[in-house]
Amino acid sequence: MLKLTKKADYGLMALKYLAEHPETPALSAKDVADAYGIPAQLLAKILQLLTRNGLLRSHAGMNGGYALARDARTISAYEVIHAIDGPFFITSCTKGAKSCELTPSCTIKEPLARVNDTIAGVLKSISIQDLTEHEQPAARAREAHGLVALTL
Amino acid sequence: MLKLTKKADYGLMALKYLAEHPETPALSAKDVADAYGIPAQLLAKILQLLTRNGLLRSHAGMNGGYALARDARTISAYEVIHAIDGPFFITSCTKGAKSCELTPSCTIKEPLARVNDTIAGVLKSISIQDLTEHEQPAARAREAHGLVALTL
DNA sequence: TCAGTATACGACCATTTCTGTCGGGATTTC
DNA sequence: GAAATCCCGACAGAAATGGTCGTATACTGA
Numbered sequence: 001m002l003k004l005t006k007k008a009d010y011g012l013m014a015l016k017y018l019a020e021h022p023e024t025p026a027l028s029a030k031d032v033a034d035a036y037g038i039p040a041q042l043l044a045k046i047l048q049l050l051t052r053n054g055l056l057r058s059h060a061g062m063n064g065g066y067a068l069a070r071d072a073r074t075i076s077a078y079e080v081i082h083a084i085d086g087p088f089f090i091t092s093c094t095k096g097a098k099s100c101e102l103t104p105s106c107t108i109k110e111p112l113a114r115v116n117d118t119i120a121g122v123l124k125s126i127s128i129q130d131l132t133e134h135e136q137p138a139a140r141a142r143e144a145h146g147l148v149a150l151t152l
Numbered sequence: 153m154l155k156l157t158k159k160a161d162y163g164l165m166a167l168k169y170l171a172e173h174p175e176t177p178a179l180s181a182k183d184v185a186d187a188y189g190i191p192a193q194l195l196a197k198i199l200q201l202l203t204r205n206g207l208l209r210s211h212a213g214m215n216g217g218y219a220l221a222r223d224a225r226t227i228s229a230y231e232v233i234h235a236i237d238g239p240f241f242i243t244s245c246t247k248g249a250k251s252c253e254l255t256p257s258c259t260i261k262e263p264l265a266r267v268n269d270t271i272a273g274v275l276k277s278i279s280i281q282d283l284t285e286h287e288q289p290a291a292r293a294r295e296a297h298g299l300v301a302l303t304l
Numbered sequence: 305t306c307a308g309t310a311t312a313c314g315a316c317c318a319t320t321t322c323t324g325t326c327g328g329g330a331t332t333t334c
Numbered sequence: 335g336a337a338a339t340c341c342c343g344a345c346a347g348a349a350a351t352g353g354t355c356g357t358a359t360a361c362t363g364a
Binding site: 028029030044045047048051052058059060061062063064065066 | 308309310311312313
Binding site for chain 1: 154155156161164229233237240241242243259260263264267270271274275278282283
């Protein structure tokens with residue numbers, strides 16, 4: 001619970017990998033899959049999703065493959081997760097309206113919606129670029145997170 | 153994905169309900185289940201878990217039931233979720249060691265671990281008491297979240 | 305124009321996780 | 335002792351997830 005799906009993980013890993021290889025015009029799904037030992041076909045589907053959502057550019061044919069559609073600094077972890085797993089809500093009673101109206105139940109939803117927003121904010125503040133900076137992303141991160149908290 | 157299980161939701165709802173009825177010495181699982189339309193037996197198991205983890209006190213027999221083991225202000229959403237769903241990690245590759253060693257894969261884990269901590273911090277900063285304050289928990293929350301971000 | 309490499313995408317199955325139920329047992333009160 | 339209540343393990347159905355397959359389509363280069 002409160003866990004990223006493997007697909008989202010794979011997606012983040014793939015984007016990170018692409019961000020780390022800016023010199024190559026494109027990398028195939030297989031290239032990335034091999035690099036990480038991820039099932040190639042599965043990763044292919046994930047990359048297709050990311051392409052559909054405008055995070056990647058794809059190119060078929062020989063020497064084709066995928067490349068970031070934008071600068072790694074402008075792609076957030078949130079976007080990636082959202083593209084792969086769809087909109088997320090921390091609460092089980094998903095939408096604002098229906099299911100939970102039955103009972104006066106989800107009085108709990110309102111406070112949790114705030115938590116949800118906070119988490120989304122944190123994920124929005126993390127860029128693919130951040131993922132590639134192995135050492136001491138702490139400073140950047142702290143800064144970003146602080147920003148999020150303040151805007152809540 | 154990145155969603156609380158229904159069990160965790162139910163647990164939070166139940167604790168909130170208990171926090172809102174401090175006058176009664178104890179409420180049975182059935183009482184709470186009826187109040188929210190939750191399957192009684194399922195909620196029973198959840199309350200038992202919370203009891204085992206020291207968040208509730210239970211009492212068998214007539215007029216028995218459950219009551220908060222501590223002040224609602226000192227019970228965090230994090231504790232509840234942890235008690236019900238076990239330790240959580242945002243990453244799929246759960247433990248620090250095994251599975252991901254196979255490949256040099258999870259270079260992504262380190263940054264996400266930080267995100268994980270941030271989220272855990274947010275959840276730790278939310279108390280059951282906060283859940284009961286319907287209007288304007290914003291101030292408290294903002295304060296608490298800010299604190300979390302700074303301690304990251 | 306043909307062969308090879310790649311993406312695109314829908315359908316499908318296997319596995320795991322989650323939800324909810326059942327049944328029997330123990331504890332307390334009246 | 336009977337009723338209410340907690341305790342707890344086992345299990346079945348449902349849903350989500352992970353992964354595979356097959357086929358169609360697009361591009362490249364010889």
